[in-house]
Amino acid sequence: MKTHQYQATIHWTGNLGQGTSHYKTYNRNHSITAKDKTQPILASADPAFLGDQTRYNPEELLVSSIASCHMLWYLHLCATNNVIVLSYTDQPEGTMEENNNGSGQFTNVTLHPKVTVQNTSMIAKANQLHHDANAMCFIARSCNFPILHNAFAEAPPC
16 A cells, blocks of 8 residues: 655744734734745634634635545546546535534535536536545545535537
């Protein structure tokens, strides 16, 4: 069995001079970088948890990771099954429930991929391959909540 290691650097930039002396005296801003990457990801907490709404939050990054992994597997499966994808767009949504003690967990993520394939004869196979992609996706296979699909495939107008 092959193993792969992934590493990143998280750097908190939110010390406003008093550190974490109180819950409201620091901001949640941080950057995420990794070796050989040219741009950092600017991140914060969700605004509901005093974060900066103009930065990505961990919850959005989790939902994006699931959707990205699914798309990459899907495109691979389409290529190996003679389904020619011309465009792919997704607007994934995730639901997180917050517990009384402040902890929380995701209860589901729904992907909404809209795919354009070369011709109508490919639509049925294109739709079926979403199920296969979910079964292969490293991220989805690591989650303990359902990953749902509301996929739509179409062919360009004649």
